[in-house]
Amino acid sequence: MSAVPMLDLARQYTTVGEECQAAVSEVFQQGRFILGKEVSEFEMQAAAMLGAKHGIATSSGTDALWLALEAAGVKPGDKVVTTPFSFFATASAILRCGARPVFADIDAATFNLSPTEVGYVLERRPEVKAVLPVHLYGQCADFDALNTLKQKHGLTLVEDAAQAFGAMWHGTTAGSLGDAAAFSFYPTKNLSAWGDAGLVTANDDAIADRAKMLHVHGMRVRYYHETVGWNARMDTAQAAVLLIKLRYIAQWNEQRRAVAERYSALFRASGLAVAETVLEHAADLALPWTDPRATHVWHQYVIRCRKRDDLRAHLTANKIGSEIYYPLSLHQQQALNHLDYVEGDFPHSERAAREVLALPIFPELREDEQQRVVETIAQFYKEERL
Template sequence: MTVPFVDLKAQYLSIKPEVDAAIQHILDNTQFILGAEVAAFEKEFAEYCGAKHCMGVNNGTSALHLAMLAADIGAGDEVITTPFTFVASVAAIWYTGAKPVFVDIDPKTYLIDPAKIEAAITPKTKAILPVHLYGQACDMDAIMAIAKKHNLIVIEDACQAHGSEWNGKRVGGIGDLAAFSFYPGKNLGAYGEGGATTTNNDEYARKIRMLRDWGAEKKYQHVLKGYNMRLEGMQGAILRVKLKYLEKWTEARREAAKRYDALFAGSGVPTPYVSDKSRHVYHIYSTRTTKRQEWQDALNARGIQSGIHYPIAIHNLPAYADLGYKNGDFPHAEKAAAEQLSLPMFPELTAEMQAEVAAAVIELHKKDAGLAR
């Protein structure tokens, strides 16, 4: 049996008439950049996140970048974040001229460890950037308390966490600002690039709307030095259709995660740790092994796709060597980067597919355990 890592075509086919009609509507009205469909999506997604404002942009990296600029983060400032994330989280800090400052992760959740944040705060610290990795929310109660104590801004990187919650509050409406990606493979994915920033702050929202559109509130009246980071009308229309199904798809992911957990129970195969205060939306279902390449090769031979998120902690990447960190500085992040393996996870994943995946992974784990003895 072939088991894909993700199946975007299956999802499209399930909503094809609605998506095709939405695309045709854009072709008919020719509102290709921003426009009424984007504005409607922004309103609906803001409501979904429990936020006052949503500003659609061209991708998740821009959403992070503009969130920081709205908060006046720039040269001389420091932003505390995790070294175990996709590189965009850190690149967006660098774009502003600020310095990324890392703290290690909690080895159980892979998320930034709040207990380590205060030790990293200096007089230059301006913000904390928690990353809701794999679809699980960070401990936002602890992070918001630290931010309040030290007068810091909190920008949620929610690019993998559409619909995730911490202690009953949905991500995107907890921090001062939040960034989402609508890259096609995300839980809410566009058919191309897309992103959004959410906030409850009116001034932040006003500034981001200008910054994404050349710094102008009206055409040719440039108030700020801005960028071309607008969301396309086509993507706004498609995202409106898909947003209606997001909760259904999220529950399908959560059910699939429960099936994996049950299949792996008692086998010794590591499964995701989920805090009892978190609603995990399973963008990624992650296991780990010290023989990752061997596992991937063996799974591929059986027609089972897998992924790695992410193989090198950011501080060990050549591009960020100038930050001055070295291997060994963040051991939990480094160990996760060396061992993490992502198994197939998407709403249309069948129980039969999961049984095939689990049988293969358990077989590999038993083989490795036997060798260890």
């Protein structure tokens, strides 16, 4: 029984490994470990690719989120609306600014922050300063509706684009939709470094200038500190790797799209009871739904499924990788107890946490491997019905 890994970076290494090794070696040989020329080159190229005026390379996506929020003007005591269905850093970055996360439920079809729910929150709390939508799994949040809210309420919009390098909304690239945006190049991301790395993008000169200053201890001139920042720089070696991978990202995102389409076609032909968006009563599973306004980059291919945990155990027993992003909503995390939310506050997010299952997806995933994933899932539900 051959294994199907959730992600196999060794296959990517066969394409870009040698080039990256050579680029990293050069950085090491010349001793340009910190803020070498590759860092500014990456900032320029990545920002240009994302349609943003400025890019600031950072040590991680988490640091990029904090920087983007703080540079966009989020201050201690401010309230920032965000989704409860995301990685923990989405909320912790808000707290790191001294601000308070205020959750609004997700849209059941896309898993992204629901602008309708954000609207309800804003009616109750007009003092909200900013909204932090996440482009979850590689699909942009609804920026038409979010921009309408921005106009009406004078909000700042910061994108958590950690999972969405190259994604678009109505042809505008993630990273230039909001006032500022944060990307992660954590090794599992669709554009990945050889370790931790991230990026802030902004079109506004003042926001970019603040982010740039904050990520080097609040200094413009060496050892003269204008404000209290932090060390949040990207290593030159990571920039060297990312510069090479930038040349491939468009092609890799295309390959991910092909993999996702193939999964959906295989599921529809599998004989399973397949729903097209949310998990309906009679369905075994629901396929991911793409908003026609979004260009998805398929950082993850996530189904909703009945008996999710049993199905996952069956996949594991058959050596098929899978992952749950995320098993517990942020408002139910112990670390955020002090925000005083309770179970039942965000039913769509809580339901998603019970139903979602991410299947293996990466550009090099083969069709026979996908067939095995779908057949193994079909076998689970067939046996379960007997």
